[in-house]
Amino acid sequence: MSPPLVEVSEISRSYSMRSGMFGRSTAVRAVDGVSLTIPKGETLGLVGESGSGKSTTGRIVLGLEPPDSGEVRFDGKPMAAPGTAAWRAQRARMQMIFQDPLGALDRRLPVAAQIREPLDIHGLGTPDAREERVRELLRAVELTPAHGARYPGALSGGQRQRIVLARALATKPDFLVCDEPVSALDVSIQAQVVNLLCDLQAQLSLTLLFISHDLRVVRQISNVVAVMYLGRIVEIGSADDLFARPEHPYTQALVSASPAPGRRSAGRIVLAGDPPNPAARPQGCAFHPRCPRAIARCAREVPALAAVGGNRQVACHLVTGAETRDAA
Amino acid sequence: MTPLVSIAGLSVAFSGVPVLRGVDLAIGKGEALGLVGESGSGKSVTWLAALGLLPRHAKVSGSVRLDGREILGAPAAELDQVRGGRVAMIFQDPASALNPVLTIRRQLCEALSLHRDLQGNAVKAEARRLLDLVGIPDAGRRLEAYPHEFSGGQVQRIMIAMALAGNPDLLIADEPTTALDATIQAQILELLSTVRRELGMAMVLISHDLGVVAENCDRVAVMYAGRIVEQAPSNQLFADPVHPYAQGLIGALPPLDGPRRRLTAIPGTVPDPAKMPDGCAFAPRCTLASEPCSRAAPTLAPIADGRAVACIRAEASRRALLGIAAE
Ligand SMILES: Nc1ncnc2c1ncn2[C@@H]1O[C@H](COP(=O)(O)OP(=O)(O)OP(=O)(O)O)[C@@H](O)[C@H]1O
Ligand SMILES: Nc1ncnc2c1ncn2[C@@H]1O[C@H](COP(=O)(O)OP(=O)(O)OP(=O)(O)O)[C@@H](O)[C@H]1O
Ligand code: SF4
Ligand code: SF4
Ligand SMILES: [Mg+2]
Ligand SMILES: [Mg+2]
Numbered sequence: 001m002s003p004p005l006v007e008v009s010e011i012s013r014s015y016s017m018r019s020g021m022f023g024r025s026t027a028v029r030a031v032d033g034v035s036l037t038i039p040k041g042e043t044l045g046l047v048g049e050s051g052s053g054k055s056t057t058g059r060i061v062l063g064l065e066p067p068d069s070g071e072v073r074f075d076g077k078p079m080a081a082p083g084t085a086a087w088r089a090q091r092a093r094m095q096m097i098f099q100d101p102l103g104a105l106d107r108r109l110p111v112a113a114q115i116r117e118p119l120d121i122h123g124l125g126t127p128d129a130r131e132e133r134v135r136e137l138l139r140a141v142e143l144t145p146a147h148g149a150r151y152p153g154a155l156s157g158g159q160r161q162r163i164v165l166a167r168a169l170a171t172k173p174d175f176l177v178c179d180e181p182v183s184a185l186d187v188s189i190q191a192q193v194v195n196l197l198c199d200l201q202a203q204l205s206l207t208l209l210f211i212s213h214d215l216r217v218v219r220q221i222s223n224v225v226a227v228m229y230l231g232r233i234v235e236i237g238s239a240d241d242l243f244a245r246p247e248h249p250y251t252q253a254l255v256s257a258s259p260a261p262g263r264r265s266a267g268r269i270v271l272a273g274d275p276p277n278p279a280a281r282p283q284g285c286a287f288h289p290r291c292p293r294a295i296a297r298c299a300r301e302v303p304a305l306a307a308v309g310g311n312r313q314v315a316c317h318l319v320t321g322a323e324t325r326d327a328a
Numbered sequence: 329m330t331p332l333v334s335i336a337g338l339s340v341a342f343s344g345v346p347v348l349r350g351v352d353l354a355i356g357k358g359e360a361l362g363l364v365g366e367s368g369s370g371k372s373v374t375w376l377a378a379l380g381l382l383p384r385h386a387k388v389s390g391s392v393r394l395d396g397r398e399i400l401g402a403p404a405a406e407l408d409q410v411r412g413g414r415v416a417m418i419f420q421d422p423a424s425a426l427n428p429v430l431t432i433r434r435q436l437c438e439a440l441s442l443h444r445d446l447q448g449n450a451v452k453a454e455a456r457r458l459l460d461l462v463g464i465p466d467a468g469r470r471l472e473a474y475p476h477e478f479s480g481g482q483v484q485r486i487m488i489a490m491a492l493a494g495n496p497d498l499l500i501a502d503e504p505t506t507a508l509d510a511t512i513q514a515q516i517l518e519l520l521s522t523v524r525r526e527l528g529m530a531m532v533l534i535s536h537d538l539g540v541v542a543e544n545c546d547r548v549a550v551m552y553a554g555r556i557v558e559q560a561p562s563n564q565l566f567a568d569p570v571h572p573y574a575q576g577l578i579g580a581l582p583p584l585d586g587p588r589r590r591l592t593a594i595p596g597t598v599p600d601p602a603k604m605p606d607g608c609a610f611a612p613r614c615t616l617a618s619e620p621c622s623r624a625a626p627t628l629a630p631i632a633d634g635r636a637v638a639c640i641r642a643e644a645s646r647r648a649l650l651g652i653a654a655e
Contacts (some may be wrong), residue, residue, distance in 0.1 A: 244585055271515070
């Protein structure tokens with residue numbers, strides 16, 4: 001395996017949430033002791049509950065937000081302090097593609113100018129070379145110069161996301177955090193963008209952190225997949241294996257709830273109970289109020305993420321290595 | 329039975345460039361219709377146009393009837409009553425649809441007092457009930473929060489709460505669950521279908537997720553380049569798509585199990601609306617295209633009960649089926 005480009009150890013991040021009327025403030029543990037390693041040129045997929053801290057993890061990994069505790073290392077070195085020259089040099093090697101393409105673009109500027117912006121900021125190439133690079137990037141995401149001349153509001157959602165992708169690739173980054181990069185795209189273009197990302201990744205040996213709710217797309221593009229629930233990783237393993245044989249009850253529900261044409265909801269695990277409240281994290285296993293397999297111990301003890309054989313790690317009292325694996 | 333909404337010959341042009349080129353669509357009371365199709369094919373514009381939400385420079389023609397009453401080009405006051413009242417829309421870019429400097433409570437209460445006959449504490453209680461309904465934990469306290477304090481998925485659920493504020497007869501949900509994980513998505517869609525059953529609310533579900541559409545809609549319309557190219561009951565469309573574009577769309581879905589393969593993307597891109605090819609707009613990307621395809625645009629024609637397709641080949645096979653000689 002190639003050396004890791006990104007190493008995340010035990011990062012945590014809390015937000016304080018005001019409680020309007022009474023002025024009390026509660027801490028929301030958005031990310032709670034997350035560790036991840038992404039080898040150079042590989043893709044780590046991050047899936048999980050809405051609000052489980054995936055985007056927050058992405059922002060911390062990029063150094064857009066500091067963790068309260070824990071550390072992120074990029075290419076063997078700790079992330080430099082925000083605002084320093086070293087930080088800027090590191091940041092130029094990383095880019096992010098956001099969840100909301102319209103929010104990520106400036107409505108008052110033609111999109112070609114926005115693709116060009118990072119080249120101007122980092123002073124890359126002559127003005128002519130920058131123009132040529134913009135055309136090349138538009139071609140790479142299968143749009144035309146005519147699209148480049150438009151404002152974001154005059155493009156469809158999918159077209160806008162390709163502009164965001166082109167802009168992220170402008171500085172030839174080593175590391176890309178993609179937060180729901182294809183969720184706004186229809187399937188035929190999604191397939192092109194996923195193929196495009198796979199190709200670009202191979203050509204440029206890009207390292208990716210790929211956040212998405214679309215398990216199919218995540219499986220397609222990832223080497224390893226981590227599943228998050230209420231700020232923690234509850235299962236991690238190789239992409240094919242994880243989706244074929246999910247071990248954690250939440251992952252099992254997630255995989256079974258993933259809709260498929262031609263398959264009606266028969267045999268689906270439908271979770272009971274409310275989605276979790278991050279401000280009032282359940283004691284013990286955070287999933288226990290919704291877990292169909294919970295036992296008494298689950299309400300008391302937090303299960304630790306532990307290796308269960310293969311390269312799989314699971315945080316569940318009922319999944320404990322050898323026996324479960326053999327039984328499977 | 330008169331349909332709840334019927335759209336006929338709806339066309340939209342921006343600065344002389346046509347992007348909707350004659351859309352015909354009807355939605356019955358309480359029905360769930362899925363709308364899928366190429367990015368940029370006009371799914372959002374169809375409903376923005378129908379509800380009078382396009383910018384002034386858009387040229388809109390055709391007809392949109394709500395309970396038989398024409399609403400296209402209706403006076404602003406009448407449209408204000410329709411929007412958020414009888415017809416509600418959940419927009420595709422949730423972050424841009426909520427006001428970042430107002431609390432969720434302010435925005436929900438505004439929607440409620442505009443369309444519902446509620447006063448004072450009743451408004452606030454209803455706002456809280458709506459947040460509860462869409463599964464925002466700790467609703468009472470979260471009402472005082474601002475949009476940026478919620479996760480992407482939570483913002484989307486708040487949008488749904490806002491849309492339900494006016495007890496609509498028709499909900500246009502433009503990508504309502506894209507930012508949600510599958511378990512919450514399943515719960516939200518379950519929620520929408522419960523609300524639909526209870527209130528007899530009809531729904532148009534615009535989504536890129538064919539699985540979501542297949543499971544939640546009675547009928548599906550597939551759009552390409554400003555037109556509807558295929559319409560069918562969900563199960564039939566996904567089991568047996570007829571239009572080559574619909575076939576490509578279903579073939580491009582990544583598998584969740586079995587060996588990984590390079591995805592079969594449909595080659596090429598949508599034609600530039602300013603340079604639409606003569607004849608079938610899909611012809612430049614269609615593996616089955618033949619010479620006649622580029623002569624005249626095929627019209628949406630019935631091929632079976634409840635099924636219609638706009639493709640020369642479908643017409644040919646239907647003729648063969650019915651034993652009608654080709655002219
Ligand atoms: N700036 C903030 N202030 C307060 N709370 C926040 C802030 N940003 C995120 N949160 C909270 O932190 C938690 C994690 O949010 P995050 O956006 O990382 O989730 P996510 O996994 O990306 O969810 P989604 O899949 O819905 O995008 C959520 O409970 C959210 O409400
Ligand atoms: N305000 C506008 N001015 C000019 N052109 C526009 C405007 N709004 C939309 N368009 C164009 O109209 C066409 C249809 O756009 P629409 O947003 O309806 O696509 P869509 O089917 O919803 O796509 P997506 O799935 O990507 O959201 C696109 O080509 C788009 O570029
Ligand atoms: S630890 Fe208990 S509650 Fe948590 S996932 Fe495992 S069985 Fe379910
Ligand atoms: S009309 Fe011709 S080009 Fe168009 S979809 Fe049918 S076969 Fe293909
Ligand atoms: Mg997120
Ligand atoms: Mg749209």
